[in-house]
Amino acid sequence: MAPHCRSTPEHWNRVADRWATVEERNPALARHKRRVYTQLITEFAGDVLPTRSLKTDLFAEAFNDEEFLSALPWARSVIGIDISQAILRRVRSRPRIETLQGYVTCNVTKLPFRDNCFDLIISDSTLDHLSTTSEIRAALHELVRVTAIGGRFILSLDNPRSITYPSRWLVRLWMRLGLAPYYVGVTLSPAEARAELQSLGLKVQQESAILHYPHPDGLVRLAERCIHKLFRSRLDGLIERLFTASERWGGTRARYWTGRYFVFCAMRESRT
Numbered sequence: 494m495a496p497h498c499r500s501t502p503e504h505w506n507r508v509a510d511r512w513a514t515v516e517e518r519n520p521a522l523a524r525h526k527r528r529v530y531t532q533l534i535t536e537f538a539g540d541v542l543p544t545r546s547l548k549t550d551l552f553a554e555a556f557n558d559e560e561f562l563s564a565l566p567w568a569r570s571v572i573g574i575d576i577s578q579a580i581l582r583r584v585r586s587r588p589r590i591e592t593l594q595g596y597v598t599c600n601v602t603k604l605p606f607r608d609n610c611f612d613l614i615i616s617d618s619t620l621d622h623l624s625t626t627s628e629i630r631a632a633l634h635e636l637v638r639v640t641a642i643g644g645r646f647i648l649s650l651d652n653p654r655s656i657t658y659p660s661r662w663l664v665r666l667w668m669r670l671g672l673a674p675y676y677v678g679v680t681l682s683p684a685e686a687r688a689e690l691q692s693l694g695l696k697v698q699q700e701s702a703i704l705h706y707p708h709p710d711g712l713v714r715l716a717e718r719c720i721h722k723l724f725r726s727r728l729d730g731l732i733e734r735l736f737t738a739s740e741r742w743g744g745t746r747a748r749y750w751t752g753r754y755f756v757f758c759a760m761r762e763s764r765t
């Protein structure tokens with residue numbers, strides 16, 4: 494992988510080729526992420542059964558056990574998009590989740606769908622892999638355009654208010670040195686994201702911060718793998734319990750200091 498890169502389809506295709514050969518696994522973190530997202534989405538979707546929904550990238554579905562789509566009873570209603578053809582190819586070769594309604598290679602800032610056509614949109618930390626905040630805003634505009642009136646939008650983004658969120662220069666250096674596994678983009682603050690969604694006609698109905706572990710992700714994953722190597726699976730239960738306990742921060746006023754991502758569950762009320 495080029496040590497310093499931009500978020501292009503070629504970059505993500507290269508990441509996909511490399512990732513396909515990586516054996517590293519983080520079972521405790523994977524189960525935890527899967528549980529947190531499944532709970533969040535199930536809670537927000539309530540008793541609504543979406544007939545057509547959209548997920549804005551399929552990285553986890555392609556490569557690891559963090560994917561949560563297969564835990565949702567309405568997974569068949571999902572159209573999954575990704576900028577990388579290689580990632581979509583890989584997802585389709587994994588039997589567990591080949592049941593989506595569709596797979597589309599496209600850029601989230603320019604969606605090939607008609608207005609108001611999805612009743613649920615899940616965008617879990619995709620937009621924080623874009624290069625500029627203008628691109629994030631363009632993507633939000635597109636995602637809202639394709640959300641039906643009365644439809645729901647679940648957005649998670651890197652939380653810049655976390656006390657371990659690194660400065661941009663450090664992230665750039667990290668990428669230049671080849672230490673980041675892929676391109677890490679910019680993000681919005683919760684206040685900026687809320688204002689943007691409101692200006693696009695969405696009402697934020699629930700908000701929180703999730704996954705309360707520190708940056709960088711790579712170190713947390715490495716720590717889990719080292720513990721696993723030293724103690725086999727004997728401490729897996731304990732690690733998972735620690736992850737679960739840390740999620741209680743989500744219910745406190747300090748949640749934005751510790752949460753790796755902030756999440757908004759919003760409803761589209763009007764046309765923009």
Ligand SMILES: C[S@@+](CC[C@H](N)C(=O)[O-])C[C@H]1O[C@@H](n2cnc3c(N)ncnc32)[C@H](O)[C@@H]1O
Nearest residue numbers: 505550551552553575576577600601617618622
């Ligand atoms: C590193 S992954 C992580 C996101 C993931 N949802 C997670 O589980 O944390 C970023 C994904 O976003 C996709 N992606 C990046 N830029 C994109 C864009 N402009 N449009 C659509 N997908 C994009 C990449 O191909 C990749 O699958």
